[in-house]
């Protein structure tokens with residue numbers, strides 16, 4: 062039996078709860094999330110795939126992961142794990158409500174917890190309508206832009222709540238990083254939602270909203286609540302989270318114009334609280350931990366005398382070391398990072414590999430030099446290879462290096478990472494506002510250079526999505542895959558071709574993908590995606606060689622680019638930046654070495 066911090070006892074068990082156990086009255090506040098966002102099965106990949114694949118391709122995941130729907134419950138029927146966001150809403154509400162009044166449950170169990178006493182059903186959602194990066198584009202390519210698997214399950218959840226027989230008695234409040242999608246598409250009535258909360262549950266405004274809803278008072282349709290500005294106001298779960306997600310930082314600081322999380326204050330959270338949440342996860346049966354962050358490398362260097370983009374090596378090694386050495390933590394996965402810190406401090410990357418690789422569940426047999434073929438795969442934004450575009454939308458992405466050297470920072474950082482068995486998933490944005498053919502050619506040049514140098518990253522192109530509240534919120538990019546230019550299609554298909562490079566997988570893997578792609582094109586895709594798609598798809602399938610297609614003038618062949626090595630990049634730094642570079646990594650100009658000594 063395990064006991065939560067608030068004293069309520071829950072027994073571990075898998076049985077679905079019977080309504081008699083909860084009493085017919087139901088819980089005052091019921092918290093939930095779509096099943097596809099709650100599952101703690103098969104690692105991050107399955108949820109990412111569910112965000113991107115259309116519902117008609119669900120059978121692929123059902124076949125590969127036949128048990129993906131299996132969830133674990135406590136004996137009282139409440140969920141044994143829930144996304145970190147739900148856990149924090151629960152924790153925040155505990156400041157005002159007894160734990161007997163609040164429950165977290167899976168969608169399947171809602172009917173057992175919603176009763177005449179229920180006043181609020183609160184849903185946390187990451188991506189309910191699938192209109193965010195990468196998610197929209199792949200469903201769109203495959204034929205139905207509005208119904209990724211995750212979106213299907215989210216809509217099912219809302220329909221279930223809407224048709225509940227006690228619906229008149231309670232308010233439906235939605236929050237989480239995907240809430241904006243409901244506001245922007247005005248889906249309140251269709252989905253049966255009373256209010257969308259933008260912001261964190263810790264805010265007093267959120268608590269006041271719940272108080273009003275519980276009292277049966279009117280609540281606003283949309284409410285923006287204040288983000289805590291200091292590290293002590295951020296709460297931590299003391300129960301189990303999906304994938305063992307524990308927050309490490311909020312905000313970022315690099316100020317990319319398209320980015321939502323960067324709008325939050327830059328905070329690195331206290332180590333003791335992080336460790337408390339790690340221990341709580343382990344105690345409740347989680348074997349995996351993942352620290353949620355926009356950029357893991359800023360932790361330990363926020364509001365210190367050193368700029369945040371010079372990582373605090375000792376602090377990071379200490380934190381990650383303690384996490385992976387916690388008894389019970391069998392697996393650890395990285396979330397988001399940036400690439401410039403790998404150029405700034407290659408020793409940090411090497412040492413993190415030493416600490417983290419043994420606990421990484423990711424294996425890349427054809428890429429990794431680790432004896433067990435383990436690898437690390439953080440998510441990193443590449444976004445564009447065009448300096449002109451980078452200056453417009455992400456002028457500080459490469460700091461401490463100037464954005465003019467972005468291509469060199471990407472390739473040099475990737476070299477350091479690959480040498481240490483880091484093979485990041487790198488996102489690219491296609492169809493930025495005002496994007497020209499030249500911009501696409503510059504990005505293709507970078508991708509071809511990556512290939513020539515034998516560097517590896519999973520390249521995930523997605524179509525520009527203007528996100529709510531960002532400085533690009535009002536801008537428009539490409540609206541539909543049919544409107545992509547031949548170069549934009551080439552970039553997308555080249556990325557996927559690189560991801561399936563022969564030798565990295567079994568011989569039949571890429572071959573079957575390619576044959577399948579031609580079949581799909583004949584069946585559906587040529588109509589859906591228009592004529593600009595045809596030659597890039599032929600390039601992807603390998604039916605005609607890239608050389609041949611280039612000679613025919615059907616694709617852009619790419620041109621070699623001059624890349625600066627680490628020493629040359631460091632030589633571009635001004636003294637006020639240079640002074641923060643660590644001498645033990647080498648490559649410093651002589652005068653800087655003398656100063657450091």
Ligand code: B12
Nearest residue numbers: 108109112145146149183185188195236237238261262353
């Ligand atoms: C871990 C993570 C994942 C994991 C696990 C997600 C999970 N189910 O637990 C994986 C890898 C699977 C994942 C996948 C995806 N993710 Co993700 N992910 C994150 C990450 C790093 C942390 C999320 C987290 O748990 N944070 C900690 C919790 C505490 O924060 P929170 O959920 O926001 O909750 C707070 C508030 O939102 C609020 N709140 C939450 N719920 C509710 C409910 C109510 C009622 C109220 C009042 C308040 C409230 O209170 C909480 C704090 O107190 C974030 C970045 C970030 N730092 O947030 C990106 C992020 C949320 N993901 C993002 C994206 C784009 C995706 C994908 C679409 C990517 C893809 N193409 O595959 C998919 C979608 C998955 C899906 N199921 O559809 C974007 C969201 C953009 C958006 N929605 O506009 C983010 C912001 C990353 C980014 N920088 O762009 N993700």
Ligand code: SF4
Nearest residue numbers: 313316317320323355
């Ligand atoms: S580096 Fe990433 S998290 Fe930071 S501002 Fe840019 S896009 Fe946002």
